Amino acid sequence: MTALGPYIPPVDEVKTRNRRRLATIGTYLWALMPLLTCGFGAPIAFATALARRRDTWTILALVVHSSLLIAACSVIGSFGEYPPLWVDVIFTVSLSVTSLASTVQLLLIRSAVWAPPARLQVPVARLSSAEVVDRARKLRDQARRTAEADPMLAKRLGIGRPDLPRQFDDGGLVDLNHAPLPVLMSLPGVTERSARQIQDWVAQSGPFGSLGEVMLVIEISPTFEHHLREYCVFIP
Template identity: 45%
Template sequence: MPSTPPPPRPPATPFPGPPGGPGAATFAWALLPLVVPGAGAPLAFGIAAGRRPTAATVAPAIAYTAVFLGFFALILPFDVGETPDWALWSAFVLMVASTFGAAVHLLAVRRHVWAPRSPAPVPKPVPAGDWVAPALDQAARLREDARRLAEGDPSLAKRSGVGRPDRPRRLDDGGLVDLNHAPAAVLCELPGFNAALAEQVRERVERLGPFQSLDEVIVEVGVAPGFERHLREYAVLLP
């Protein structure tokens, strides 16, 4: 087990803003609709929505994109030279309105879009052991709660998967193992157990029925004295 948890990865901050606020280069971005009439407005607001995805940037990006597509919807249905005057004038008005309107709009939201971002807080290193003890205490409390459930309502404990890590669980039992029902592969994970000891437990339960106490397990199976404390910590006996 590592002595310290892995440090959290700092969040990425694409398109970092200038340290002192919006710079002169952002004026070129705001005037993009004048440089590229029609396509400049959705392009500039697309950049704004990518950097600062709020209602003030996403909604205009959608609106100016719709206007840009509307321009072609008015022109393309007709053959060259046969476009009616109303379609030409409508397309012209859309183009002029989106070009100059978007430039003014971008200048108005320039500070909002390019405001400098607060630097991400640097995570403090966690001293060794500071996170281990609370985790162990939490697991011990979970085991104690699961034991009380097993004593008070064994049927519910079985349905909830107490002591059966090989089955889907409905609650966290802190790592308990039911010696009377868990398969040999699970019993092998207990401290002091091996494959032969696990099979011995399974054969004994199948032959004589469930164990009634941990003392009975320790005497009949022959658990090494050095592992008795660990067995009492992690073993549970459901009827």
């Protein structure tokens, strides 16, 4: 059955941590790409950085390292199959400088390039008091229907149990059959004495099925019946 109300499935913390760990490893591999490819991966890494974070220094680094690679390859290529030793030395030094310098630069900007995007702040319209009350009443009605249709689901969602960690908004319902003493005492007209009477009755005679049953056996003033009917739920 599909849960009613704004229920959000619980987050798997282990999977979330593993994904973050893998993402961090990936960003370090990206920063080490020039070193792992003898400098030839530097343009690709800086192009990726430029796509995610456009700034002057990244553009300059992309141009400089690309130019060094092109120049080094052009020089050694112009001497044919057997270039002189000094050309080999220049080529090797150029690649070494490019790979080391670009790796250091990428490590320095890694956090900024791969920072998660800022969340868009969506302005929320302020609700009037009447709208807040009406919304809470609708949430309570939805939660009651859920409890009536599937009591086990209602227990898993924590309907009527504000003392439990939960993500389901039931509009402020209180389950008289399972809520602890402080929660019962938060209801209008329910004193510590009557709250203990409720708990004792449930423990000895079983759960209540309606507010009418509660009013018959528990010492609660009838003047509070209307208010209690608004906030009580009875989950077996």
